Amino acid sequence: MIGLALLLLLGGLGLVLIAEALLARYEVLVYVAGWRPPTISRPDGTSYARGADPNRPPDAYLIYLDGIGKRRFHDTRDGGRLVKSLINRAPELRVLGQVQPYSPLAVPLADRPVWAWLRRHIGLLLFLHNVMQIFVAADRRYRPLYNRAVGAQIATELRVAGYRPDSGIPVVLLSYSGGAQVASGAVNELWSQLRTPLWLITLGGFHNGANDITHAQHLYRLTSAGDWIERVGTWIFPQRWRLFRWSGWNRAEREGKITVHRLDPATHIGSRSYIAPEARLPDGRSHLDRTTDTVIALIRDRLSLTAETDGPLP
Amino acid sequence: MSPVVAVLLLVAGLSEAAGRLLPVVARLSGVSHARVVGLLLAGAIVDGAVFALWPLSAWAVAGLVLPAAPSDETALVWTPGLAAPLVLAGVLAFPLLGPLLHLLLMVGVGVGLAGALATVAGVGWWEAAGCVAVAGVGLGVSVEAVRRLVVKLNTTRAPEPVA
Numbered sequence: 234m235i236g237l238a239l240l241l242l243l244g245g246l247g248l249v250l251i252a253e254a255l256l257a258r259y260e261v262l263v264y265v266a267g268w269r270p271p272t273i274s275r276p277d278g279t280s281y282a283r284g285a286d287p288n289r290p291p292d293a294y295l296i297y298l299d300g301i302g303k304r305r306f307h308d309t310r311d312g313g314r315l316v317k318s319l320i321n322r323a324p325e326l327r328v329l330g331q332v333q334p335y336s337p338l339a340v341p342l343a344d345r346p347v348w349a350w351l352r353r354h355i356g357l358l359l360f361l362h363n364v365m366q367i368f369v370a371a372d373r374r375y376r377p378l379y380n381r382a383v384g385a386q387i388a389t390e391l392r393v394a395g396y397r398p399d400s401g402i403p404v405v406l407l408s409y410s411g412g413a414q415v416a417s418g419a420v421n422e423l424w425s426q427l428r429t430p431l432w433l434i435t436l437g438g439f440h441n442g443a444n445d446i447t448h449a450q451h452l453y454r455l456t457s458a459g460d461w462i463e464r465v466g467t468w469i470f471p472q473r474w475r476l477f478r479w480s481g482w483n484r485a486e487r488e489g490k491i492t493v494h495r496l497d498p499a500t501h502i503g504s505r506s507y508i509a510p511e512a513r514l515p516d517g518r519s520h521l522d523r524t525t526d527t528v529i530a531l532i533r534d535r536l537s538l539t540a541e542t543d544g545p546l547p
Numbered sequence: 548m549s550p551v552v553a554v555l556l557l558v559a560g561l562s563e564a565a566g567r568l569l570p571v572v573a574r575l576s577g578v579s580h581a582r583v584v585g586l587l588l589a590g591a592i593v594d595g596a597v598f599a600l601w602p603l604s605a606w607a608v609a610g611l612v613l614p615a616a617p618s619d620e621t622a623l624v625w626t627p628g629l630a631a632p633l634v635l636a637g638v639l640a641f642p643l644l645g646p647l648l649h650l651l652l653m654v655g656v657g658v659g660l661a662g663a664l665a666t667v668a669g670v671g672w673w674e675a676a677g678c679v680a681v682a683g684v685g686l687g688v689s690v691e692a693v694r695r696l697v698v699k700l701n702t703t704r705a706p707e708p709v710a
């Protein structure tokens with residue numbers, strides 16, 4: 234009896250998984266075919282950017298690309314803590330957190346009637362949908378289209394927030410978990426639309442390493458020995474293996490574009506995650522504090538180096 | 548061919564066509580819904596026909612290469628049981644793992660066909676499997692060549708981003 238119930242459960246789950254996987258590509262199709270334009274409208278009271286005074290150019294624009302929990306324009310609980318912390322401690326940055334990394338049409342899942350019903354009844358499906366979107370973004374057949382869609386979405390958000398092409402103001406793509414797949418994929422489109430100095434910071438980045446990040450000046454990889462989810466990404470995607478010398482990731486590594494910063498003993502998720510406010514380090518700081526400090530230090534160091542050399546670094 | 552098998556093969560063709568459609572449609576800028584439906588139906592008929600030809604081709608290959616040539620009276624044909632798994636051909640569209648899952652599905656169906664051919668033709672399983680594989684690969688390559696040609700003739704490439 235239990236065996237039959239388990240079989241039915243697994244069968245049902247398998248069917249849901251297949252249906253979701255097949256439907257996951259539909260949004261890319263709609264975007265590319267032009268059946269529906271990407272949305273740029275958002276709820277009243279949601280600002281296009283936060284942080285630095287909008288009446289003068291900030292030192293840098295920071296785009297936060299959240300993990301698979303992202304399903305609204307406004308911040309998720311955990312990602313929101315990091316964004317708020319960054320805004321509080323680095324007032325020179327203009328921060329955009331409303332990008333929808335898992336929606337080529339920039340439509341939050343929570344705003345779709347069917348998904349709103351699912352969220353109330355089977356919330357797990359929202360996470361599954363976003364996981365599938367990461368796989369769509371990583372798939373050789375759909376990757377260029379997905380990258381173009383999300384790159385264009387970020388470029389639009391930056392323009393609306395006051396960014397001027399060729400202004401030379403750096404843009405930092407800070408991505409958490411699966412957001413790294415989207416961030417690395419957006420590089421070419423952002424470069425072609427805005428010619429922006431582009432820096433990437435991945436926090437527990439889960440990505441396939443296939444995207445070409447030639448137009449990014451540098452990628453800072455924040456990782457931890459306790460982060461098994463990021464490690465799984467380095468195992469399951471062949472382009473992350475050293476053997477695939479010509480993958481985008483390995484080329485960037487050979488060019489010295491990737492720097493690793495360890496945030497041990499943080500985990501990917503949970504009460505000891507990179508952005509956990511309760512977990513404490515020996516020096517008394519929380520994991521959230523340390524991650525915030527690290528991100529801000531990397532940006533400020535890069536900014537000062539750029540200022541010293543009076544131009545973008547190679 | 549029984550009506551049940553004909554319907555199954557048409558559904559399998561539709562499933563296969565749906566699995567292959569997005570990468571094609573994605574290269575058509577401003578494609579209409581009607582055109583997508585047209586492509587889907589055309590693909591369903593072509594892929595369904597290719598599936599229908601698979602056992603016949605395997606039978607023909609067996610007649611050509613095996614010393615004990617099978618008689619034409621008991622030709623290898625689809626049965627509902629053999630054809631049913633093909634309905635899942637749309638799994639090709641599954642992100643990242645799609646091509647692998649599709650290959651596994653085709654190998655599974657091919658194994659079923661090989662068993663049926665071995666029984667009907669009175670040959671060894673491995674010889675039958677070889678005939679089924681040659682027929683399957685031949686049909687696959689042919690239809691892929693036609694597919695690429697059609698795409699090439701019909702595609703208006705969306706402008707690539709300037710590097």
